[in-house]
Amino acid sequence: MKAIRQRSYVFATAACIGIAVSLLILACSRTVHESQARILLTVSLPASACMAALWAQEHRRRKIAQLIVENQILHIRTATICDTAGAAAEPEEAETIDIFVSYFGILLDSRVIKFNQDGIFLKAVEIGPNSITLTYGTDKRVQSARLLQAAIDDEQVKRIVEQFRHETGIVPVIIN
Structure with a gap:
């Protein structure tokens, strides 16, 4: 952003x-x-x-x-970059790389993938043990984005599934 x-x-x-x-x-x-x-x-x-x-x-x-x-449904912090000038110096402001997912699209740091515009729709969501895959596209062309993240506990999975179902109408598939 x-x-x-x-x-x-x-x-x-x-x-x-x-x-x-x-x-x-x-x-x-x-x-x-x-x-x-x-x-x-x-x-x-x-x-x-x-x-x-x-x-x-x-x-x-x-x-x-x-x-x-x-309007985020999901927020994943993929990396934090912290720069220090030396052992005695105080750390400078840390830079983070964030991924935001919402009904309107995906924000991958500075790349925007928009949904529900120009014929691009979210088609499927798969939640795995270490990743979440979002399949989106038009009737002619389909793409998917795999978002890697640390293992998610059952409560978070239930919350994410409910948010996707409520916000988008798509019921995520849980892959074990």
Whole structure:
């Protein structure tokens, strides 16, 4: 989610800078030769439009990721990365890699797999001793994501099964 937010900010900033440069070129076109202004505008306007389109796409991805996190059925912390500068130094902020699963899709750190949009639906859920497999796709193309995690106790399995059944209407298959 953090990476998606950062990319969104970078694209928005680049688009704003491009628009500001284009406006500056237009404002200064009287003092600069007209051919130079046209050349600069030919570069700055399409670049600004491209950055704005990338920002819009990343903004949609960010909204879907936010929806997934807010309505999560399952949250798996796959890794925690902690950086220390030495034995006497205090550890810096730890970075975690999280997986969120909801009715709306899967958020794999910064990758978004959306459900119930563009014809992509969650088709099956299998809960194994060390993994959870989610099968999703369209009528023509089916994919699956296997989420590895530590062993789950029976109470957690029952809770996860009930949440998937209640939220998605799909009854997970438990594999022993």
